[in-house]
Amino acid sequence: MPKGKKPIPYPFSRRWVYFSGFLFSISFLFMLLLSINNLDIIVLYFLATFVATVSTYIIKVRIYTIKTEDTIDPSSKSGNIIGTIRAWTILFILGSVMLFLPFAFLYLFGWHAWLVLINSYISGVNASEIIIYLIHRR
Numbered sequence: 001m002p003k004g005k006k007p008i009p010y011p012f013s014r015r016w017v018y019f020s021g022f023l024f025s026i027s028f029l030f031m032l033l034l035s036i037n038n039l040d041i042i043v044l045y046f047l048a049t050f051v052a053t054v055s056t057y058i059i060k061v062r063i064y065t066i067k068t069e070d071t072i073d074p075s076s077k078s079g080n081i082i083g084t085i086r087a088w089t090i091l092f093i094l095g096s097v098m099l100f101l102p103f104a105f106l107y108l109f110g111w112h113a114w115l116v117l118i119n120s121y122i123s124g125v126n127a128s129e130i131i132i133y134l135i136h137r138r
Helices: 014-034 039-072 074-109 111-135
Strands: none
Touching: 014 039, 014 111, 039 074, 039 111, 074 111
């Protein structure tokens, strides 16, 4: 955390983190059952989960930062409105890409790899929520 910046408080309740932990566990167990003897699928799962965790962590921290900046100091919006609009536009584009990416994966890779990638995305999103909670606890 850079000097002079206040840490971002975690914006949700503990129940949300418990639910994310539950979804992560179920997704992980499902992946283990699906790929008991296939090392390629396990490696693909862990790599895709790592990428999903890092990318969703960065996006969520940015969203939480924008959310807390807007609620803490509404008078500073006039000077920073273009940066905020640009950030929300980028987040909207990334969200739209993430919405249509599973269909592209299904078309390109087939159902087995698609299932692995969707499962790793679910694991990555929930793992990033748990990491954010552990770092930015109230």
